[in-house]
Amino acid sequence: MRRALLHGAGGCLLASLLVSLAVAAPRMKVKVVVDDLATSELRVSIRIEGNEDSTLRLRGVPTYVDNPLAEARGEVVRDLGVWSGGDSLVARPEQAEDGESLWIVRGAGDEVLIQYTLHVDYVAGEKARNYPIHIPAMDPTRAWLTGNHVFVTPGFGADRVGDLLTPLQIDLSFSLADSLELFGPPSSVRFENLLQLLSLQFGVGEFELTQVELEGSQISAAVISNGPEELRPAEAKVLVSAVSGMLGQCLDLFGGAPFPAVNLYTFRSNGIGGLEGAFACQAYLPPSVDLTDRRAEKVRTFLAVVCHELVHTWIPIGLFAVEDPWFKEGVTSYYGFVLTARAGWIGPAETDRLFSGYGDQVFGEVELEAVSLSDPRIWYEEYSSESWRRLTYDRGHAVALLLDVHLRSETSNRKCLDDVMRLLYANHAGGSFTRGDLLASIEAATGVDSRGFFARYVDQTAAPTVREVDEAQRRAIKFGAYERE
Ligand SMILES: [Zn+2]
Structure with a gap:
């Protein structure tokens, strides 16, 4: 995350050693269904195979593990149901010392099914109010969401960081009504731990997409915006060129990419800043800045923020320094x-x-x-x-x-x-x-x-x-x- 003019971001992680599992990694199949954007609802199902804990701690949404951006207004997770071995299990709500909401589920077997409806209704959180953080919440025509705001997640590690970094095989698929379009990831994606799932960024609705050419690379990239009223075609051209060059540098540096697509979602807001993500990151700039004016200091500042967020795709999302928080x-x-x-x-x-x-x-x-x-x-x-x-x-x-x-x-x-x-x-x-x-x-x-x-x-x-x-x-x-x- 980067704030250039209006500094700020949000986050909290516990530091500790990752206890790696000697046994085969549990597998999670996650499905996100969007039938009608106007209801501001997503239906989510999570099927776990290879679960070894009879007691599961389900972390609520929004999950305050990293980069918390918004607070829920009212109850966002509704109709939560948990099943194992054909039995319906009780999910007992609990609040952790730091205020995080959890559900404790006992009697979980090898296979567990978690289902809920997510009602998307977020406002800027306390940290966001102190340091403005701009995420357009779901509205009847358009939604851009991060995994932190969508997924209830089960704990598999020894602690909160362990939960995030425990190797898992997570297969996520989207199912959208024919009239809706998905931006950011393709309709089915794979992640290797919960940190990556919670870092996922995606949009559903009406966005403008311009493909980025990346020579000699297998990954795809695009610049996504809310439309020409926010990012004029000549400005999109500048961004496409910048992202192409910067991603080329990232690929040269690391020798590969953690995800098959790296997109940049751009919008106008107060100040200059951004947020990293898996499959898409975002960066914003004030309405007054003209991206075609390369002499303008704010343009160079904004482009450096874009590069910062692109680098975050690798550090920490694709490569996490567990004992070096700096x-x-x-x-x-x-x-x-x-x-x-x-x-x-x-x-x-x-x-x-x-x-x-x-x-x-x-x-x-x-x-x-x-x-x-x-x-x-x-x-x-x-x-x-x-x-x-x-x-x-x-x-x-x-x-x-x-x-x-x-x-x-x-x-x-x-x-x-x-x-x-x-x-x-x-x-x-x-x-x-x-x-x-x-x-x-x-x-x-x-x-x-x-x-x-x-x-x-x-x-x-x-x-x-x-x-x-x-x-x-x-x-x-x-x-x-x-x-x-
Ligand atoms: Zn950053």
Whole structure:
């Protein structure tokens, strides 16, 4: 998630080790039925096979696991039914300490069927009111939804992060009335864990779609908007070109893509910002900005946000750093700008200034001087205030820069963070990696032992100094980090 002018986002995750299952992964078949958009209702069924827990914890909707964007107005999950082995089971509502709504189901067997009707009625949540977050809720003609707002999810892991990252085989299919069209994913898709399912973004209704050409790639991409009144054809052309170049850079960097389609949904709102997702991400800009004016600073800012959200398709949705909570926004911020530059949408004048506000951003927030980038509180707090946001976005961005420059310096610029990302993706795509995996990948990809770097910049509470960051950026530019290979 990225806020450029109006900062903010939302999220909370518990940090812990992922306990991987030694047994075959449970399978989930999920079906979403939309008969009539005017009723604002979706029917959802989830069939689980290979369930091993007789007691299931079903997490309510919206599920506040990551990027919470809206709060339900009233009851959104209606007519919830749970069956196992032909028996109807009782789903007992419960509220967790943090306010999350759950249902506890006992007596679940190997196969479980969960069905409910989702009445889509959301308003901006508390965090969204503090930091405006813009998601168009379902209306009679158009809906754009994220998985967080649609799916009740059963817990399979040892804890909340474990639930999200436990390997599952999730097959999702949409069934829409003939008069309705689906935007974002194809009508049937596969996910490898609940994080990916909850990151799904899709639209149902009337949108304008422009295909993006991606040379030599199997994945499809498109720019989706609410129509020419919000995104003029000449502006859509600019975005198509930008997304094509940026996605090409992402594919070069990671060596593959976690999903067969990566779409960008764009709309007008206050400020500039965006939200990552599986199969589609979104980015918004003010009505006054003309995307065909490449000299305008707001256009370059918006395009860098677009690239940031595209990078999130890989980090964290396709590749989750389970013990490095700074990775999600810090490394994404770094590559968001690096790949925008490599794709040719920001130039040396902009890259020179990328860290010009670093000192004010990071050292103006005294209460966070005692927090390290590996502090698990980041999972809860990352989007809760400007101070926390600066910790992972701005300090995290700087530490990612320092790490890249460290690897380039140690290898006479023969190896860099790109090599590490590619190896991590090759070995852990569709899942997560630990600190141990990360250190081993750095060593395998570059030959550098980076334990000292992590001890100094990630696990200690002191942020890099302004001088260190300025020097690192100067060297990164000299090394060609922002240039196409
Ligand atoms: Zn982000």
